[in-house]
Amino acid sequence: MITRRHLLETAGAGAALVSAGLTFPKIAQAEISTLDAGLPAGTRGEAVMERLPGKQPLIKLTYRPPNYESPVDYFKTPITPNDKFFVRYHLADIPEKIDAAKWKLSVGGDGAKGTAELTLADLKKLPAVEVVAVNQCSGNRRGLFLPHVAGVEWGNGAMGCARWKGARLKDILAKAGLKAEAVEVVIDGADGPILDKTPDFVKSIPVSKAIEDTTIVAYEMNDAPLPHLHGAPARLVVPGWTGTYWMKHLVSIRAVTKPFEGFWMKSAYRIPIGKFPGARFTSQESIGPNTPITEMMVNSLITTPSEGAKLKSGKSTVSGIAWDGGYGIRSVEVSGDGGKTWQPATLGKDAGKFAFRPWSATVAVAAGAQKIMARATSANGQGQTTELVQNPAGYHHNLYSSVSVTGA
Ligand SMILES: Nc1nc2c(c(=O)[nH]1)N[C@H]1C(S)=C(S)[C@@H](COP(=O)(O)O)O[C@H]1N2
Ligand SMILES: [Mo]
Numbered sequence: 001m002i003t004r005r006h007l008l009e010t011a012g013a014g015a016a017l018v019s020a021g022l023t024f025p026k027i028a029q030a031e032i033s034t035l036d037a038g039l040p041a042g043t044r045g046e047a048v049m050e051r052l053p054g055k056q057p058l059i060k061l062t063y064r065p066p067n068y069e070s071p072v073d074y075f076k077t078p079i080t081p082n083d084k085f086f087v088r089y090h091l092a093d094i095p096e097k098i099d100a101a102k103w104k105l106s107v108g109g110d111g112a113k114g115t116a117e118l119t120l121a122d123l124k125k126l127p128a129v130e131v132v133a134v135n136q137c138s139g140n141r142r143g144l145f146l147p148h149v150a151g152v153e154w155g156n157g158a159m160g161c162a163r164w165k166g167a168r169l170k171d172i173l174a175k176a177g178l179k180a181e182a183v184e185v186v187i188d189g190a191d192g193p194i195l196d197k198t199p200d201f202v203k204s205i206p207v208s209k210a211i212e213d214t215t216i217v218a219y220e221m222n223d224a225p226l227p228h229l230h231g232a233p234a235r236l237v238v239p240g241w242t243g244t245y246w247m248k249h250l251v252s253i254r255a256v257t258k259p260f261e262g263f264w265m266k267s268a269y270r271i272p273i274g275k276f277p278g279a280r281f282t283s284q285e286s287i288g289p290n291t292p293i294t295e296m297m298v299n300s301l302i303t304t305p306s307e308g309a310k311l312k313s314g315k316s317t318v319s320g321i322a323w324d325g326g327y328g329i330r331s332v333e334v335s336g337d338g339g340k341t342w343q344p345a346t347l348g349k350d351a352g353k354f355a356f357r358p359w360s361a362t363v364a365v366a367a368g369a370q371k372i373m374a375r376a377t378s379a380n381g382q383g384q385t386t387e388l389v390q391n392p393a394g395y396h397h398n399l400y401s402s403v404s405v406t407g408a
Contacts, residue, residue, distance in 0.1 A: 047071075054227060056083045061152050065089035066229070069157035075321055076303045078348070078356040079132070080160035082222050087229045088137055088158060088243065090201045090264075094191040095249055100225075100233040105217070107175055109254030111182025111207075116175035120233050123219060126167035131214045133239035133354035134161045134323045135246055138269060138293045141397035149394035156301055161323070161356040164237045166218035170211040173255060178207070182255040183283045185210040186262075187236055190249035199263035203245050205238060206281055207255070214239045214354065217250060239354035240295050240326025242395075244269050259283045268393075269293050275389050276396055277382055278325055295325025297398040298384060300332060300359075300376040305405055311365045313407040318345070319360035320401070322376035328353035330379045336363030338371035339400065345374070353379070365407040373402040 049057035050068070058068035066087050074084040100120050108115035136159035143153035152158075173185065184204040192200055209215060218237045219226055226232045231248025238245040244264075259265075266288040273285070278295035285291050300322040305311060318336075322329045332345040348358030363372060375384045384398045 052087060052229060054083060054229070055087075056081075058084075058086065059155065059157060061154065065092050065094065067152050069154055070160060072156055072301065072303055072306065074157070074160075075301055075356070076319075078161060078321055078351060078358045079222065080162060080356075082162070082224060082227050082230070085160040085162065085221075085230065086137070086158050088152075089191065089248075091191050091198060092194045097228065098190060098233055098249060103233050105172070105234065105250055106252045107172060107254075108252075109176075109182075109186065109256050111179050111184075111255030111257045112173070113177030113179055116172075118172065118175065120219060123167045123172070123217060123234060126171045128165055129168055129213065129216050130163060130165045131216065131237065131239055131354060132161065132163045132351040133214070133237060134159060134296065134356055135237075135243045136160075136296050136323070138242040138244050138395045139393065142394035144397055144399075145388060145390075145394040149392065151394055158243075161321075161351075162221045163223065164216060164218040165220035165223075166216040166234065166237065168213060169215045169217055169236065169253070170213070172217055172253060173210065176255070178211075178255055179257070181257045182207050183258065184256050184260050186252075186254040186256055186260045187245075187247040187250065188252045188254075189231070189235075189247045190251050201247075201264055202260070202262045203247055204256070204260035204262075204265055204284075205241070205245050206283060209238065209241065209279075217253075242269075242293055242296055244293065259287045261287055265292060269395075270393075271391050271395055275391065293395055296323065297396045298322070298324035298327075298329075298376050298378040298382045299398040300374045300384065300401050302372060302374050302401050302403050305372065305403060307403045309403070309405045311405050311407050313365050313367045315362050316365045317360060318363050318372055318374070319358065320374055321356040321358055322374075323354075323356050324376070324378035324382065326354050327382070328379040329357040329359075330377045330381075332357075332359040332361075332374060332376045334361040334363060335373040336365060336370065338402075339373050342375075365405065367407045369404065369406050371402050371404050373400050375400045 048060045050060045061067040068087045105118045140158035186204045188202045219234045236247045270290040281292040302320040304319045333342040345359040345361035
């Protein structure tokens with residue numbers, strides 16, 4: 001008899017994937033657990049937890065390409081440890097290993113005065129910058145959209161916050177010389193499609209964002225060399241902007257004088273104009289519909305109590321994290337009665353405007369079923385929403401966060 005567990009182990013064996021350059025070892029542990037973090041009916045009643053190499057168990061969405069999210073428990077600390085950090089890839093042909101000693105980053109493009117090639121040692125000679133920043137997938141919480149939208153059905157965990165260390169993209173561009181006419185910087189990574197018809201994953205950012213002091217090519221994550229699944233030996237870190245621009249396994253950086261027309265810019269990762277606040281990526285608006293997604297929306301997540309918790313009636317601690325697109329968190333409010341009344345939460349340590357901001361409050365829990373809620377406001381006055389802002393790809397889900405609990 002083929003049991004569910006047997007199927008999982010077979011799927012994790014990876015033997016058939018070796019030819020594609022994917023050599024994940026046989027997954028050491030496959031367990032099925034119930035996931036109930038506020039997912040709407042029909043989304044996912046069960047979650048498969050698997051360990052990728054070097055990782056704690058993560059919730060599997062797809063194996064090939066690897067898309068794994070963090071369970072809510074992993075956000076109880078405002079820094080997400082490397083072994084608990086979500087993994088997201090678009091293409092199945094991800095590099096098995098990159099020899100950091102032989103790796104080179106090429107810099108050029110028609111928006112550059114010349115070309116340059118940097119080794120990892122060259123990168124480390126440039127002034128090092130450290131930034132604590134949230135990497136959140138544009139489609140985080142897509143699985144919570146009603147009506148459902150197509151795509152990887154992420155719950156709450158397609159995000160993480162780490163301390164990134166690297167060289168400024170601006171200093172790297174200066175090695176080739178940036179022309180005044182450059183409008184965008186195009187970034188490519190070492191992974192590629194298996195089928196010819198799948199477009200390669202290449203992204204661009206406006207020059208204005210590329211030359212910000214906190215936009216870096218990172219080679220360290222939480223004081224460790226960048227782990228392979230997070231883009232070794234170096235990745236782009238674009239604090240404030242969604243994860244789609246955070247190119248892993250960087251191979252080339254090109255300054256260009258015309259908007260970059262690749263599929264993942266022109267056709268994908270776009271949102272309706274005017275429905276969301278945040279920076280506009282205007283050079284891209286002339287070549288495709290709508291506008292590219294940019295900054296993350298202000299958001300929060302309750303990490304304690306957990307969904308479905310049974311609590312003693314009386315006073316109960318509520319805690320969690322809040323973040324936004326790089327303005328910083330001004331305040332968080334909490335409701336113990338499903339949104340009827342709100343009280344301010346106490347903000348925890350500020351690790352910078354791009355980081356998860358911890359918060360906590362004490363609420364009164366009554367007997368019976370009730371909803372605990374949280375809502376954050378950013379330093380520029382943006383708040384979370386009470387109604388989903390519908391968009392075709394299910395981006396920017398930032399409804400008030402909530403957990404259902406029962407008081408006894
Ligand atoms: N080379 C490469 N870089 C990539 C991607 C990819 O598919 N390939 N996906 C991007 C997206 S959409 C996200 S959300 C982040 C996820 O980063 P992580 O896997 O380190 O968590 O990587 C980005 N960088
Ligand atoms: Mo993403």
